[in-house]
Amino acid sequence: MSAARDEILQALRNNRPTPENHPLPPVRTLGDLDASRERFIASLKILGGDVLEPVEGETLDQAIMRRHPDAKVICSNVPEAKGTLPVEKVKTPQDAATIDVTVVRAPFGIAEMGSIFLSESQLPINSFAHLGQHIVVVLSPDSITANMHTAYQERPEFKSANYGVLMSGPSATADIQGVLIRGAQGVRSLSVWFA
Amino acid sequence: MSNKPVNHARAAEHFLEDAPHLQFHDERLWDMRQKRDGQMHMLPEWQDLREEASRIKEHTLSRLPEYLEQFEENAKKNGIHVHWARDGAEHNRIVGEILKAHNARNLIKSKSMVTEECDMRPYLEKQGVTVTETDLGERIQQLDDQLPSHIVVPAVHKLTSDVAKIFAKDYHTDPNIRDPHLLAEAQRQAARPVILHADAGMTGGNFVVAETGTFVVCTNEGNADLSATVPNLHIATIGIERLVPRMADLGVFIRLLSRSALGSPITQYTTHFRGPQKGGEMHVVLVDNGRSARLGMEDFWTSLKCIRCGACMNTCPVYRRSGGLSYGAVYSGPIGAIIDPTFNERKYSTLPYASTLNGSCTNVCPVKINIHEQLYKWRRVLVQHHEMPFVKREIMHMAGKLMGQPKMYRAAIKMTEVSLGSMPRFVLYNWLNPWGKHRENPHPVKQTFNDWYRKNREKAKPAAASETKK
Numbered sequence: 001m002s003a004a005r006d007e008i009l010q011a012l013r014n015n016r017p018t019p020e021n022h023p024l025p026p027v028r029t030l031g032d033l034d035a036s037r038e039r040f041i042a043s044l045k046i047l048g049g050d051v052l053e054p055v056e057g058e059t060l061d062q063a064i065m066r067r068h069p070d071a072k073v074i075c076s077n078v079p080e081a082k083g084t085l086p087v088e089k090v091k092t093p094q095d096a097a098t099i100d101v102t103v104v105r106a107p108f109g110i111a112e113m114g115s116i117f118l119s120e121s122q123l124p125i126n127s128f129a130h131l132g133q134h135i136v137v138v139l140s141p142d143s144i145t146a147n148m149h150t151a152y153q154e155r156p157e158f159k160s161a162n163y164g165v166l167m168s169g170p171s172a173t174a175d176i177q178g179v180l181i182r183g184a185q186g187v188r189s190l191s192v193w194f195a
Numbered sequence: 196m197s198n199k200p201v202n203h204a205r206a207a208e209h210f211l212e213d214a215p216h217l218q219f220h221d222e223r224l225w226d227m228r229q230k231r232d233g234q235m236h237m238l239p240e241w242q243d244l245r246e247e248a249s250r251i252k253e254h255t256l257s258r259l260p261e262y263l264e265q266f267e268e269n270a271k272k273n274g275i276h277v278h279w280a281r282d283g284a285e286h287n288r289i290v291g292e293i294l295k296a297h298n299a300r301n302l303i304k305s306k307s308m309v310t311e312e313c314d315m316r317p318y319l320e321k322q323g324v325t326v327t328e329t330d331l332g333e334r335i336q337q338l339d340d341q342l343p344s345h346i347v348v349p350a351v352h353k354l355t356s357d358v359a360k361i362f363a364k365d366y367h368t369d370p371n372i373r374d375p376h377l378l379a380e381a382q383r384q385a386a387r388p389v390i391l392h393a394d395a396g397m398t399g400g401n402f403v404v405a406e407t408g409t410f411v412v413c414t415n416e417g418n419a420d421l422s423a424t425v426p427n428l429h430i431a432t433i434g435i436e437r438l439v440p441r442m443a444d445l446g447v448f449i450r451l452l453s454r455s456a457l458g459s460p461i462t463q464y465t466t467h468f469r470g471p472q473k474g475g476e477m478h479v480v481l482v483d484n485g486r487s488a489r490l491g492m493e494d495f496w497t498s499l500k501c502i503r504c505g506a507c508m509n510t511c512p513v514y515r516r517s518g519g520l521s522y523g524a525v526y527s528g529p530i531g532a533i534i535d536p537t538f539n540e541r542k543y544s545t546l547p548y549a550s551t552l553n554g555s556c557t558n559v560c561p562v563k564i565n566i567h568e569q570l571y572k573w574r575r576v577l578v579q580h581h582e583m584p585f586v587k588r589e590i591m592h593m594a595g596k597l598m599g600q601p602k603m604y605r606a607a608i609k610m611t612e613v614s615l616g617s618m619p620r621f622v623l624y625n626w627l628n629p630w631g632k633h634r635e636n637p638h639p640v641k642q643t644f645n646d647w648y649r650k651n652r653e654k655a656k657p658a659a660a661s662e663t664k665k
Contacts, residue, residue: 004279004280004281004285004483005279007281008263008279008281008435008481008483008487009260009263009264011483011487011488011490011491012259012260012263012435012487012490013260014491015487015488015490015491015496016256016257016258016259016260016490016491017253017256017257017490017496018257019257019258021257022250022253022254022256022257022258023254024251024254024440025247025250025251025254027441027443027444028243028247028447029446030240030243030244030247030447031238031239031240031450043460046459046460047459047460047461047463048463093424093425093426093427094391094425097387097391112450112460113460113461115461115465120472120473125424125472125473126420126423126424126472127421127424127425129420129424130417130420130421130424130425131421131425147446147450148445148446148449148450148461149443149446149447149450150446151446152442152443152444152445152446153443153446158407158409158442158467159407159442159469161467161469162273162468162469162470162471162472163423163424163466163467163468163469163470163472164466164467164469165420165464165465165466165467166461166464166465166466166467167463167464168460168461168462168463168464168465169463170463171415171416171417171463171464172415172416172463173331173332173379173415173416174348174415174457175330175331175332175335175348175349175350175351175379175416176331176335176350176353176355176358176375176378176379177219177223177353177354177355177358177375178219178223178226178351179355179375179376181375181376181379183383184331184379184383184415184416184417184418185329185331185382185383185386185416185417185418185421186416186417186418186420186421186463186464187417
């Protein structure tokens with residue numbers, strides 16, 4: 001194994017272009033720096049995500065039932081919703097397969113893309129974000145960052161999480177004759193609840 | 196594997212015969228190109244992003260050994276096992292050994308061009324491992340026993356009816372389904388149990404961050420995240436050129452990747468793997484397979500900047516009208532035509548000719564690879580190495596002789612003009628004149644430029660000559 005490593009590194013050392021001719025460019029922050037909730041929502045909708053707007057006096061549990069009336073198993077990992085399945089019951093990656101709606105909190109969102117971030121810190125188990133049929137994401141409007149540059153420069157999670165996923169709307173595919181289908185193999189829908 | 200040069204032109208001809216497939220293919224890819232343009236016009240900083248991306252990649256390639264070592268050190272610190280493979284065979288052996296050590300018989304994988312490069316599936320299947328592609332397009336190609344025809348949309352050359360036929364055979368769905376939604380749902384239903392019972396999951400990697408020991412996977416269907424989080428063993432196969440120095444560099448690349456590829460702002464999933472999940476094990480196999488040698492090719496090393504977005508394929512008039520499979524290689528389209536010859540110069544010697552040198556590929560490339568110039572330079576290299584098709588070589592030889600002798604050249608032109616006007620079609624349009632296939636020869640002119648010049652300008656010559664002396 002180490003023979004391969006040494007051989008590859010040596011070949012790269014012999015063959016590379018002169019490093020002095022290719023200095024590392026400084027990190028730049030380009031583009032629109034609007035970090036508003038409105039921009040986030042507009043971007044989220046382009047990628048097929050949606051906002052779960054509370055009807056007056058409604059709790060998150062009630063809003064979820066309104067959005068997903070057929071859901072039988074709702075599993076919440078946030079105090080804002082109770083759900084129907086205690087999250088402690090989800091112990092192995094496969095356990096999440098029977099869930100209709102999972103509820104999680106994202107530590108931040110990105111206005112440019114409508115993306116939300118999830119890591120092992122927000123998930124009882126990583127597959128929780130993908131095996132359920134639908135996901136509801138609780139997001140504080142104060143935790144929206146402007147764009148990909150600001151996200152990677154400012155958010156410490158990228159350097160600390162073992163598993164960190166930016167979800168931008170639900171899973172999707174256009175692999176059959178170019179027809180865009182929302183709800184491919186991961187979640188069928190992604191809704192954001194601001195709180 | 197056969198070493199015979201790929202007959203791209205003949206395969207393309209075959210593709211052109213099927214009008215419905217050709218028309219869809221051409222329009223679908225052009226639509227992706229137009230969506231990419233739409234995204235580009237929304238960002239005033241687009242050209243700055245391309246410039247940054249190109250400079251970061253060139254810098255990284257010039258210090259690749261140092262960044263690879265930095266990545267390895269950080270990844271190991273986070274509990275990732277790092278392996279190195281010189282070629283496809285070594286890569287396959289490493290993956291096979293990891294699976295064997297875990298007694299893993301069922302492997303689910305998301306799309307990875309490097310595993311295609313290594314021809315991994317047949318190797319593992321011989322070892323008794325069942326490999327299931329989980330990306331929809333890639334699964335269609337697996338069931339149809341074909342290479343992916345496009346690096347982003349592997350089954351783009353197929354129509355819904357083709358997929359319905361393939362799924363009917365393997366998933367027992369109705370062969371007459373014409374709604375892609377139903378077929379996508381069939382894939383979801385078929386894949387779920389396989390995913391839940393898999394022993395190991397495999398992904399590729401779009402970017403590797405030296406600073407943190409992270410690798411990043413950009414996908415849309417959710418299958419890569421399922422493959423990585425459901426089984427407790429995750430193996431990622433990644434080309435050694437995929438590095439970037441800093442986490443902050445990802446901002447540039449993620450903003451460019453999906454916009455260039457599909458014209459969507461970002462992939463639905465952008466996943467950062469920095470270490471194994473709770474109770475899990477994670478392996479990264481860094482694959483060279485010709486890359487370190489390519490780095491030493493003065494005219495071609497910048498092809499290693501490629502982030503595999505496929506924009507050059509979507510815009511290429513030749514690719515759109517010949518289909519990815521006609522290239523007979525893992526990588527097709529303009530980017531394929533400049534990297535395939537580094538894998539096998541003889542076999543892929545025809546591919547740099549599958550271009551009109553219009554330069555559109557270079558203009559859309561998000562990392563500014565001078566693709567059309569490299570296509571031209573490859574032609575020169577191939578001629579020097581005598582890897583030129585016989586007919587083309589003879590024609591060039593004759594053309595060279597003719598053009599070197601003005602009198603003979605003028606006589607030939609006159610003769611051609613006369614023949615174009617008077618010869619019967621069967622003489623002008625046959626296998627000796629490939630130019631006359633699918634198009635009409637130019638109309639003959641009454642007077643050649645040379646005749647016109649002699650008549651109108653010859654007399655003015657001495658005056659013009661004295662003018663220039665002033």
